[in-house]
Amino acid sequence: MTTKLTQLLQIKYPIIQAPMFLVSNVAMVTEAMKSGIAGCIPALNYRTLDELRDAIRALKENKVEGGSFGFNLIVNKSNVKYKGQLEVICEEGCDFIITSLGNPQDTINQAHAVGIKVFCDVTDLHFAKKVENLGADAAIAVNNEAGGHRGNLSPQELIKQLTQHISIPVISAGGVGCKADIDKMLGYGAEGVSVGSPFIASIEAGVTDDYKQACVDYNANDIVMTERISGTPCTVINTPYVQKIGTKATWLERMLNKNKKLKKWVKMIRFSIGMKATENAAKKATYKTVWVAGPSIEHTKEILPVRDIVALLT
Known part of the structure; x- marks a missing residue:
């Protein structure tokens, strides 16, 4: 399956395992890469810069052909760790950064200087145009079916609005729990999807079994x-x-x-x-x-290894 996202990240399937606070970890992303997709971890999942550095090095060692890894940065002033996190990521290297909640200009400038691609979370056309003008490599279109902090527009409305008015690839975030959902997002014009909630109920996720089981039961x-x-x-x-x-x-x-x-x-x-x-x-x-969690847990029926969840999505 070839799209602009698979070409950008050299992955087999146009899927990013979304960065999830407290949930995402090296084990999850390693299995994601082995399964032919990209994986992303919030930098805030690591309390210290040394822990972040160790995670990057572990992922570089575990990287395989057809997989890709990146980190999510909260780029507004409320994240006092942001500048240090960006510096470590650029020093150690990764395939991509996803920015959230702020102006991504510094991230784009510093990441591009060392060959790291930058994707930016957006919830509407106004911000999508802004990040395109700043040099973002893709826009993560966060719709009203996303888990966590979501957007206001439906997947179809947001994807079509963005693809008609910006030239960088659009990656849809929210409302994907099965292969049919991915086909639907690509049909709307997205070049790939960011999938989070289905991976909470993975064996590799670093949360309690109760949390995982809740994604099955609810x-x-x-x-x-x-x-x-x-x-x-x-x-x-x-x-x-x-x-x-x-x-x-x-x-x-x-x-x-x-x-x-x-x-x-x-x-x-x-x-x-x-x-x-x-x-x-x-x-x-x-x-x-x-x-x-997001509404895509609707399709979560059991706790599975990451590789099996990817198989169900592809």
């Missing part, structure tokens, strides 16, 4: 939006605990968010608290189950 109708993790609406599985704490920001957060001077700090505090709760739920046995 379905698309059980995915809800919550403001209780990062302050920005995020999709989670509607567990009893999520139902108990609710999905809306507290009255105090809503009030403080109206103050322009305090809004930034409120979001940072909420993000810190929410991320810690999510980490505990993902990594430990706890009743406080805040599990991030």
